[in-house]
Amino acid sequence: MRDPLSRTFAALADPTRRAILARLSEGEANVSELAEPFLDEMTLPAITKHLKVLEGAGLVSKGRKAQWRPCQFNGEPLREAVDWMEQHRIAWEDQLDRLGAYLKSKHKGARHGRKK
Amino acid sequence: MRDPLSRTFAALADPTRRAILARLSEGEANVSELAEPFLDEMTLPAITKHLKVLEGAGLVSKGRKAQWRPCQFNGEPLREAVDWMEQHRIAWEDQLDRLGAYLKSKHKGARHGRKK
DNA sequence: CCTATATTACACCTTTCGGTTAATTAATAA
DNA sequence: TTATTAATTAACCGAAAGGTGTAATATAGG
Numbered sequence A, B: 001m002r003d004p005l006s007r008t009f010a011a012l013a014d015p016t017r018r019a020i021l022a023r024l025s026e027g028e029a030n031v032s033e034l035a036e037p038f039l040d041e042m043t044l045p046a047i048t049k050h051l052k053v054l055e056g057a058g059l060v061s062k063g064r065k066a067q068w069r070p071c072q073f074n075g076e077p078l079r080e081a082v083d084w085m086e087q088h089r090i091a092w093e094d095q096l097d098r099l100g101a102y103l104k105s106k107h108k109g110a111r112h113g114r115k116k
Numbered sequence C: 001c002c003t004a005t006a007t008t009a010c011a012c013c014t015t016t017c018g019g020t021t022a023a024t025t026a027a028t029a030a
Numbered sequence D: 001t002t003a004t005t006a007a008t009t010a011a012c013c014g015a016a017a018g019g020t021g022t023a024a025t026a027t028a029g030g
Helices: A004-012 A015-024 A031-038 A044-056 A076-112 B004-012 B015-024 B031-038 B044-056 B076-112
Strands: A060-062 A071-073 B060-062 B071-073
Touching (some): A004 B015, A015 A044, A015 B076, A076 B004, A076 B076, B004 B015, B004 B044, B004 B076, B015 B071, B044 B060
Antiparallel strands (some): B060 B071
């Protein structure tokens, strides 16, 4: 996943990472706070790795305060990702609209014995 | 990746698959048509696999017309994905707004020797 | 039936992912 | 200095991802 968009989507393609982001979108937290809800499912190094993926995607930035690493959410990369999705979702809807209009016109044409 | 959201994001986390979706958002196409732009980078079975990932995420549906498999885009799964991103992006912006307001009030307080 | 075209299935390989345990660094506190 | 807390690093593992080449499967048309 070299390109930024792929990195963003890949980072989001994991429920643990999404949960971490959801937590961070409420406000900053350090690593052990982020890890706490998952410590019955996985260990701390696993969380460290997840955070590194999120950092790599630019979705999280980590500071330092004594021995703690306060993490912050960064929603900026989401914009490009949302844009991509919306652009193609809309193209798809337009496509459906055109299909619908075509079918409708064809039906009318059949009923009236002509097109338009 | 068992949950639908993870499947959607994972499917989008690959530039080849995104290109296929982009192509399909313009209108239906069969497998070899979709493969054509990539045949110098990879083989047909690779495309078949990518299509299967996209199908698994519900982003593409495949029909059959003689020996061709016309593929269609389905933008429905994108809705949930966009919703997730927007929800947290907005929470993040609110967070920034609150921080900005706090800093501003603190500055005023410092200038006037009191808070509020 | 035979053949050509479109697509998939199968077996395999290499790299990445998501996790582990154990050791290590960094900073505070006693 | 020693101990404690927070977090990372390193080495390793199994499974999944993303490819390949080769065979198999539809389907249409002589």
